[in-house]
Amino acid sequence: MDTPAFARLPEPPYYAVIFSSQRTEGDDGYDAMAERMVELAAAQPGFLGIESTRDTQGFGITVAYFDTTESIAAWKANAEHRQAQAMGHRSWYEHFELRIARVERAYSKTSRGQPR
Amino acid sequence: MDTPAFARLPEPPYYAVIFSSQRTEGDDGYDAMAERMVELAAAQPGFLGIESTRDTQGFGITVAYFDTTESIAAWKANAEHRQAQAMGHRSWYEHFELRIARVERAYSKTSRGQPR
Numbered sequence: 001m002d003t004p005a006f007a008r009l010p011e012p013p014y015y016a017v018i019f020s021s022q023r024t025e026g027d028d029g030y031d032a033m034a035e036r037m038v039e040l041a042a043a044q045p046g047f048l049g050i051e052s053t054r055d056t057q058g059f060g061i062t063v064a065y066f067d068t069t070e071s072i073a074a075w076k077a078n079a080e081h082r083q084a085q086a087m088g089h090r091s092w093y094e095h096f097e098l099r100i101a102r103v104e105r106a107y108s109k110t111s112r113g114q115p116r
Numbered sequence: 117m118d119t120p121a122f123a124r125l126p127e128p129p130y131y132a133v134i135f136s137s138q139r140t141e142g143d144d145g146y147d148a149m150a151e152r153m154v155e156l157a158a159a160q161p162g163f164l165g166i167e168s169t170r171d172t173q174g175f176g177i178t179v180a181y182f183d184t185t186e187s188i189a190a191w192k193a194n195a196e197h198r199q200a201q202a203m204g205h206r207s208w209y210e211h212f213e214l215r216i217a218r219v220e221r222a223y224s225k226t227s228r229g230q231p232r
Contacts, residue, residue, distance in 0.1 A: 005136075005138060006136060006138075006211060006213055007213070012215075016215065016217050018132060018217075018219075020121075020122060020169075020179070022121065051177060051213075053136075053169055053170060053171045053175050053177050054171055055171060056172065057121075059121040059169050060169055061167060061169050061177040061179065063134055063136070063177065063179075069220075089225060089227070090227075091227075093225070093227055094227050095122060095224075095226045095227065097122055097123070097167075097223070097224050098222065098224070099132065099219045099221070099222045100219070100220055100222070101132050101134075101218055101219040101220060102217055102218045102220060103134075103216070103217040104185075104216055104218060106215045106216070107213070107214040107215075108211075108212070108213050108214070109205060109209070109211065109212050109214075110210070110211045111140065111205070111206075111207075111209055111210050111211065
C-alpha cells in the first residue's frame, strides 16, 4: 500500500514537535499557508518528516520530526515561519498546544505484512 | 472557548505515545473499540491525557500522555488493550506507526487570550 501520509524516519533518537490545534472558521489564507509551511519545513536542515491530520470539527494534530532541538529552534526562528506563527496566533487558531519531545522508541506495522 | 479535544497536562517532563494510523474501510467494531480504549486508558495509573483526530481519508493521529515509561508498558500489557491491539493489527489498520517520546517542553495559546 502506498502510505504517503506516514513519515519514513531513521532509528530513534530524534525529536518530535507535536502541534495540536483547533482551527477558527473560514479559510482566511490558511490552506495555502499550511501547504507552504510543510514545503518550507521539509527544506530545513535536520528535518526528518511530518505527519498531519485534521477532523471535520477543525481539530488537528501535526507532528514534525527533526534530528535535534537545534534544528527545531532554527525552524521556529525562520522568518517566513514566524510570519505564519503570528497569523496563527491572531487568526487561524482558536487554541493550540505545542510540545517538544525526544522520540526514544518506534514501531511500525503494515496490515498482513511484516513490521518494517 | 470550550476545548475538550485538548489534554490538560502537568509541566514536562512526561511521556507521549504518538500513534499514527491509516484505517481500513468499514467500521467493523472500530468506533466502539476506540471509545472503550480511551475510557480504559484514562483509568490507567499514570495516564495524563489524550488527543486524537482523524481526517476524512481515514488517516489519524492519537497522542496519549503518561507520567512514565513504566505506565506506558503497563498500558501496553493491559489484557483488554492487547485484544484491541490484535484486532488493530489484523483488521482495523492498513498501516500504523507508534513512537514513544519524552516531552521536554510545552507551550499553549488561546486566541485573543493569554498563554496558559
